[in-house]
Amino acid sequence: MAGYLLRRLVQSALILLGVSFITYFLLFILPADPVRQIAGRAATAETVANIREQLGLDQPFLVQYSRYLAGLFQGDLGRSYLQRTEVSTLIGARLPATLQLMAAGIATELVLGLSMGVAAALTRGKALDNSLMITSFVTVSAPQFVVSLLLLYVFAVKLGWFPIGGYGTFAHIVLPALTLGLLGSGWYSRMMRSSMVEVLRTDYIRTARAKGLTRARVILRHALPNAVLPVIAMIGIDIGIFMGGIVVVESVFGWPGIGQLAWQAIQRVDIPIIMGVTLVSAAAIVIGNLLADLIAPFIDPRIKLR
Amino acid sequence: MTSTRQTSTADTAAVANSSATVLAVDGLCVSVRSESGLATLVSDLSFTLARGETLAIAGESGSGKSITSLAIMGLLPPPAVRVTGGVIRLGDTALTGLPEGQMRSIRGDRIAMIFQEPMTSLNPVLTVGSQLCEAIRAHEPVSRSAAQARALEALRQVRLSQPEQRMGQFPHELSGGMRQRVMIAMALVLRPEVLIADEPTTALDVTVQREVLDLLRDLQRELGTAIILITHDMGVVAEMAERVIIMRQGRMVETGNVRDIFARPSHAYTRALLDAVPRMGAGASRPSAAHSERKVPVARLDDVSVRYDVRAGLMGRVSHRVHAVERVSFDIRPGETFALVGESGCGKSTIAKAMVGLVPHEGMIDIVGHRVTGGRQAGAFRRAVQLVFQDPMAALDARMRVGDLVAEPLVIHGIGNATEQRKRAEELMILVGLSPDQLNRYPHEFSGGQRQRICIARALALQPQLVIADEAVSALDVSVQAQVLALLRDLQKNFGIAILFISHDMAVVENISDRVAVMFLGQIVEMGTREQVFGDPLHPYTRRLIQAVPLPDPDLKRAPIPRLTGEVASPIHRVGFGPERRQLVDTGDGHLVAMGDR
Numbered sequence: 001m002a003g004y005l006l007r008r009l010v011q012s013a014l015i016l017l018g019v020s021f022i023t024y025f026l027l028f029i030l031p032a033d034p035v036r037q038i039a040g041r042a043a044t045a046e047t048v049a050n051i052r053e054q055l056g057l058d059q060p061f062l063v064q065y066s067r068y069l070a071g072l073f074q075g076d077l078g079r080s081y082l083q084r085t086e087v088s089t090l091i092g093a094r095l096p097a098t099l100q101l102m103a104a105g106i107a108t109e110l111v112l113g114l115s116m117g118v119a120a121a122l123t124r125g126k127a128l129d130n131s132l133m134i135t136s137f138v139t140v141s142a143p144q145f146v147v148s149l150l151l152l153y154v155f156a157v158k159l160g161w162f163p164i165g166g167y168g169t170f171a172h173i174v175l176p177a178l179t180l181g182l183l184g185s186g187w188y189s190r191m192m193r194s195s196m197v198e199v200l201r202t203d204y205i206r207t208a209r210a211k212g213l214t215r216a217r218v219i220l221r222h223a224l225p226n227a228v229l230p231v232i233a234m235i236g237i238d239i240g241i242f243m244g245g246i247v248v249v250e251s252v253f254g255w256p257g258i259g260q261l262a263w264q265a266i267q268r269v270d271i272p273i274i275m276g277v278t279l280v281s282a283a284a285i286v287i288g289n290l291l292a293d294l295i296a297p298f299i300d301p302r303i304k305l306r
Numbered sequence: 307m308t309s310t311r312q313t314s315t316a317d318t319a320a321v322a323n324s325s326a327t328v329l330a331v332d333g334l335c336v337s338v339r340s341e342s343g344l345a346t347l348v349s350d351l352s353f354t355l356a357r358g359e360t361l362a363i364a365g366e367s368g369s370g371k372s373i374t375s376l377a378i379m380g381l382l383p384p385p386a387v388r389v390t391g392g393v394i395r396l397g398d399t400a401l402t403g404l405p406e407g408q409m410r411s412i413r414g415d416r417i418a419m420i421f422q423e424p425m426t427s428l429n430p431v432l433t434v435g436s437q438l439c440e441a442i443r444a445h446e447p448v449s450r451s452a453a454q455a456r457a458l459e460a461l462r463q464v465r466l467s468q469p470e471q472r473m474g475q476f477p478h479e480l481s482g483g484m485r486q487r488v489m490i491a492m493a494l495v496l497r498p499e500v501l502i503a504d505e506p507t508t509a510l511d512v513t514v515q516r517e518v519l520d521l522l523r524d525l526q527r528e529l530g531t532a533i534i535l536i537t538h539d540m541g542v543v544a545e546m547a548e549r550v551i552i553m554r555q556g557r558m559v560e561t562g563n564v565r566d567i568f569a570r571p572s573h574a575y576t577r578a579l580l581d582a583v584p585r586m587g588a589g590a591s592r593p594s595a596a597h598s599e600r601k602v603p604v605a606r607l608d609d610v611s612v613r614y615d616v617r618a619g620l621m622g623r624v625s626h627r628v629h630a631v632e633r634v635s636f637d638i639r640p641g642e643t644f645a646l647v648g649e650s651g652c653g654k655s656t657i658a659k660a661m662v663g664l665v666p667h668e669g670m671i672d673i674v675g676h677r678v679t680g681g682r683q684a685g686a687f688r689r690a691v692q693l694v695f696q697d698p699m700a701a702l703d704a705r706m707r708v709g710d711l712v713a714e715p716l717v718i719h720g721i722g723n724a725t726e727q728r729k730r731a732e733e734l735m736i737l738v739g740l741s742p743d744q745l746n747r748y749p750h751e752f753s754g755g756q757r758q759r760i761c762i763a764r765a766l767a768l769q770p771q772l773v774i775a776d777e778a779v780s781a782l783d784v785s786v787q788a789q790v791l792a793l794l795r796d797l798q799k800n801f802g803i804a805i806l807f808i809s810h811d812m813a814v815v816e817n818i819s820d821r822v823a824v825m826f827l828g829q830i831v832e833m834g835t836r837e838q839v840f841g842d843p844l845h846p847y848t849r850r851l852i853q854a855v856p857l858p859d860p861d862l863k864r865a866p867i868p869r870l871t872g873e874v875a876s877p878i879h880r881v882g883f884g885p886e887r888r889q890l891v892d893t894g895d896g897h898l899v900a901m902g903d904r
């Protein structure tokens with residue numbers, strides 16, 4: 001177990017290293033020039049050259065990257081070009097808000113998705129199943145900016161049940177979490193449905209019924225733990241998709257998280273912030289996957305981590 | 307028991323004495339709704355079951371025997387399959403039409419069931435103990451600890467070793483035989499009046515089957531449970547049941563006392579079914595293929611071992627090795643059938659894989675003068691050896707037409723043009739007893755036996771010198787099995803093909819083989835001609851295997867075989883250690899047997 005954990009952590013570090021290299025390289029070959037953003041349009045060629053030299057952006061790619069990496073190994077994510085603040089401070093201030101939104105969003109999509117999936121599997125081929133699957137199809141296909149604006153218009157503007165944007169109370173989190181959760185719930189309900197349908201056909205479910213167990217017990221105790229296994233493995237992978245949604249949702253709802261930070265940084269080519277947010281997101285995905293793998297043996301005793 | 311009866315009159319007594327009847331099925335019809343309307347699965351089936359008796363329902367696949375058992379349990383797959391007529395009565399309760407809530411309280415309590423597949427019939431994520439306890443607590447208001455005590459008692463009753471430990475174990479930690487014992491414990495823990503056993507031993511090794519059948523019989527005697535035994539195996543019928551119902555295509559063909567039916571089958575189908583059963587001793591009348599020891603062997607194996615590494619620890623070091631095949635030597639001569647026989651996990655299929663280079667091996671394998679190495683083999687060699695597998699449906703690509711499947715080896719090896727390949731495919735179809743105009747059909751349009759014929763046709767396309775048949779008839783119904791075996795024998799006679807026949811079924815091996823090697827835990831423990839091995843088995847394991855085969859003869863009652871005690875031997879050893887090597891010695895005329903074990 002300790003060996004497994006150690007190996008996975010080394011693997012994770014290598015993945016993050018790869019992510020940092022690729023992202024840095026992509027930002028390097030980007031035609032947008034961060035110096036122009038800092039200096040402003042009126043700046044002279046001399047000023048521009050000065051700033052470029054100060055930031056070390058006149059150096060070749062490998063020199064720039066190794067400097068960044070050296071800082072990274074000391075826990076230094078660099079300074080924002082425009083805000084003149086440590087990136088770690090900026091991210092640290094906004095991370096709790098994003099984590100709250102993530103937790104709320106994932107909880108929403110799991111509760112919605114799993115219950116819809118189970119309900120559809122149990123009513124397979126009937127009206128409820130069909131309408132749930134059409135619903136999931138719609139939520140999967142609808143772009144998040146459309147869903148978020150629609151929810152805003154109906155529940156915030158027209159009905160006034162929730163605030164239009166911002167951060168602070170429970171009411172603030174409902175609409176952004178629902179936007180994130182709806183998309184995911186479509187995915188999870190489809191996956192849960194097919195997994196559940198498969199499990200309901202197995203011999204051990206027949207055995208459970210032959211024992212004379214109640215329907216509720218057959219489903220909750222025998223079918224559900226087996227059906228939820230492949231879904232758990234998906235949660236780890238899903239966090240990646242989730243991070244993409246968070247950038248959109250945070251911008252629409254004015255949620256002061258790292259998604260919003262990233263959005264602003266991309267517009268201004270603030271490379272250190274983009275790098276920092278990318279690495280934090282990558283770390284979240286890696287940790288999410290690791291957690292999913294660590295949870296699996298508690299549900300399925302056949303899985304041994306080695 | 308309320309009344310004492312004589313076994314020979316159990317049939318009439320059960321009908322006359324209604325108080326002894328626990329279950330009555332009257333005019334049962336089961337249908338499935340399909341696109342083309344209702345299709346009948348079981349029609350007009352009637353029988354009664356008396357307290358403490360064993361009634362066998364025997365038939366081949368599609369006979370409706372399993373559907374009948376599910377109908378009694380009220381577990382027919384809804385909504386397509388339904389009881390469309392007749393009444394099933396348990397005591398005074400009509401089960402047909404009973405609301406699900408009441409049916410549920412009967413299931414597991416008054417009627418219990420065990421299934422064919424012990425490997426998949428237990429929930430993998432729950433412990434054995436919790437699955438047993440919930441069966442008890444679903445029907446009786448007892449405390450958790452009381453349920454546990456009863457569960458433990460039930461495990462003891464099915465003679466499971468270390469029952470306390472088993473309670474906390476998960477199904478995957480138990481062997482197939484142990485899991486089936488757990489299933490039996492679960493079914494009998496509430497002392498049901500009726501136990502339905504649906505092919506309870508079909509998936510088990512023959513020696514384990516023996517033990518499970520003995521156990522079922524002992525428990526029945528102890529508890530007075532009436533058993534409905536669903537089986538395709540006439541040997542099991544003869545050993546276990548007092549009465550039998552022979553079913554075919556959803557109808558009862560014949561019913562009566564087992565002894566009478568086996569002695570004087572009145573219906574043609576029953577006769578055919580009994581004739582098709584491979585019998586031990588039936589092969590003795592057939593002479594072995596002429597000894598051709600002077601000819602060059604088709605295949606020669608010398609000191610062949612196959613080992614798999616088991617890795618563990620931080621650095622993934624090799625800590626243990628699975629000794630799947632350990633220093634095996636034999637040769638196969640042209641035109642003979644060489645049988646490898648043994649129970650699951652003995653390494654017989656691994657040898658087949660090693661022989662075609664699918665797994666790396668140590669030692670020497672020489673086939674038609676070609677030294678087999680790991681990895682890709684030369685084209686000429688691959689033409690000389692062909693394989694036929696157990697499950698023909700899985701071995702045929704469902705999206706290819708049969709013509710393309712049979713001709714594929716020719717296409718791969720670039721033999722002939724399209725017209726010639728087609729012509730060859732037609733010849734091959736005739737050769738295996740199918741019609742050339744079936745070449746445009748897809749595999750799912752054929753029956754199991756026909757599919758296996760297609761696999762054989764495909765294997766013959768390249769005119770191989772050696773065909774490896776790995777459990778090639780094990781998945782087939784007995785009547786079909788007999789036909790496919792006859793086909794193999796014919797083809798061998800006409801074309802002089804050597805066959806490596808891998809099987810777990812002693813009776814089949816005794817019928818088809820010329821020479822036999824018995825394998826146990828990766829090693830050959832006895833080898834010789836069929837007459838030598840079956841006529842004069844010298845190794846205790848061979849004897850155990852032969853004794854364990856259920857014989858289709860109700861008059862023959864053998865003593866139960868001694869139960870194995872202690873730990874089951876395992877082919878997994880620490881690095882640097884290996885299994886004790888068995889030295890084969892010649893006891894005369896080439897009959898080899900492992901020394902020291904005798």
